[in-house]
Amino acid sequence: MQHTTREVRLAAALVEAADTLTDGFDTAHYLQRLCDHCVELLPARAAGVMLIDGGRAVSLAGSSRRQDVALDLLAAQHDxxxxxxxxxxxxxxxxxxxxxxxxxxxxxxxTERALAHDIATTFAVPLRRRETLLGALNVFVPAGAGPDDAGLRLAQTLADAAALGLHNQRAYAQYRTLAGQLQEALTSRVRVEQAKGMLAERWQVPADEAFVALRRFARRRRLPVDRVARDVLAGTPDTRELRGPSGESA
Incomplete structure (x- = not known):
């Protein structure tokens, strides 16, 4: 089976749209690439994306080609x-x-700005992941290059792929954040246990008694227990002051 150049380029664009599970993901660059693909695959002068949250635009992105035109036309849609x-x-x-x-x-x-930029026709498709709307993709077409239904469907396909990519990236970022928080909580717990054990052995007291002293010292200094545990492991605080007067830890 032979594939046209347009089909091959569309396939490559869809693969690129799916590649969002990276730590260095750049939303602005990602949306610009989406607009670039629209300009390359459609008879368009420029294309732009408007991300919308709470009924207002929160981010604008335009194609590399005629980016000034795309951004100007997106900004003109405030009303x-x-x-x-x-x-x-x-x-x-x-x-x-x-x-x-x-x-x-x-x-x-x-429309006044579009006429100034010699745009003859425009159309837009939503960036939507199931019931969640993220914004819209807008295509700007010059005179003599009228879009057809196939062009509208192609733009919607790219927008759907981008919405899925953005959704997956956000879920991935949330997962990474949660994983980092859980790892830090586990590491903190290990540090506190190590510091508690070190003090219990040094003072020859039960581990629970050493922890009470650790916690009391942290409260007195208005520091997190984990911060005090770090210092104990590093040998920074005076353990006599940490234990309290007369060696009391209750």
């Missing part, structure tokens, strides 16, 4: 445009004639 409409409905905004929309006073600020 309405394809991205907010697509996000609000959760559905694609089919290709819209910029001139017709401008004459109808639909998205006036956006």
């Amino acid at each position: 309405g445009g394809p991205c907010p409409d697509s996000y609000g409905s959760g559905r694609p905004v089919p290709p819209v004639s910029i001139r017709a929309a401008h004459e109808e006073a639909r998205w006036p600020r956006f």
